[in-house]
Amino acid sequence: MHAVADDYAQRARIAFLWALALDRFRQYAQAMRGTDMFDQELASRSALDTAVLRRAYAELDGVARGGGFGPPPPGEWDAEHMLAHIASADAAAASAALAIAAGLRPSYDNRANIDESNLQRIIRETGGLPGLTDLVRRNGELLCSIAAQLSDEQLDVRLPVLIVSGDQVVVDEPRPLRALIEAIGHAHLPMHAHQLRSLKQ
Numbered sequence: 001m002h003a004v005a006d007d008y009a010q011r012a013r014i015a016f017l018w019a020l021a022l023d024r025f026r027q028y029a030q031a032m033r034g035t036d037m038f039d040q041e042l043a044s045r046s047a048l049d050t051a052v053l054r055r056a057y058a059e060l061d062g063v064a065r066g067g068g069f070g071p072p073p074p075g076e077w078d079a080e081h082m083l084a085h086i087a088s089a090d091a092a093a094a095s096a097a098l099a100i101a102a103g104l105r106p107s108y109d110n111r112a113n114i115d116e117s118n119l120q121r122i123i124r125e126t127g128g129l130p131g132l133t134d135l136v137r138r139n140g141e142l143l144c145s146i147a148a149q150l151s152d153e154q155l156d157v158r159l160p161v162l163i164v165s166g167d168q169v170v171v172d173e174p175r176p177l178r179a180l181i182e183a184i185g186h187a188h189l190p191m192h193a194h195q196l197r198s199l200k201q
Contacts, residue, residue, distance in 0.1 A: 047152070053182075057141075061133065071199075076195070079196060080129060081123070085113055088118060090136070090139040093108065107159055110163045155177050155178040158177075159177055
């Protein structure tokens with residue numbers, strides 16, 4: 001029963017932070033839309049600026065490759081689960097981006113990215129921390145490469161986003177692909193880099 005409660009708490013925390021990141025980007029876009037700076041920014045770019053996203057991946061990679069992780073606090077993920085979760089989430093985002101580029105209309109659903117059996121599968125297949133770190137790096141490079149080649153029209157496509165925590169639906173509404181990708185660099189990766197640092201002994 002304690003393990004179930006800890007898992008629920010972890011899912012709730014991840015879902016809340018994802019929802020917060022997406023909402024902050026939406027509020028920023030709404031506040032800036034129609035201003036000269038916002039209009040000039042849209043006119044001057046043909047794709048997403050991935051600089052922040054790439055820096056976030058580089059920072060996370062440095063922390064992960066440093067190793068020295070101890071056990072997590074009760075209810076938190078260990079380093080292996082955290083990296084498996086990131087790899088899964090980034091693969092899902094890259095898949096959604098490629099689908100939009102192909103003219104499809106995909107959705108983003110976080111349930112697989114926090115599912116214990118899926119995380120265990122990823123950990124098992126990669127063989128531990130070094131393999132997980134490499135997988136996160138590869139998936140990050142893939143996402144950055146795809147994002148940089150998308151047009152503004154593709155990035156502004158709204159896809160159904162479902163973020164759940166246990167039996168609670170935290171987000172269930174369309175969001176722009178741009179918001180999903182930028183939330184990874186601005187919030188999701190930095191959050192997990194901080195968590196990984198806190199696990200170092």
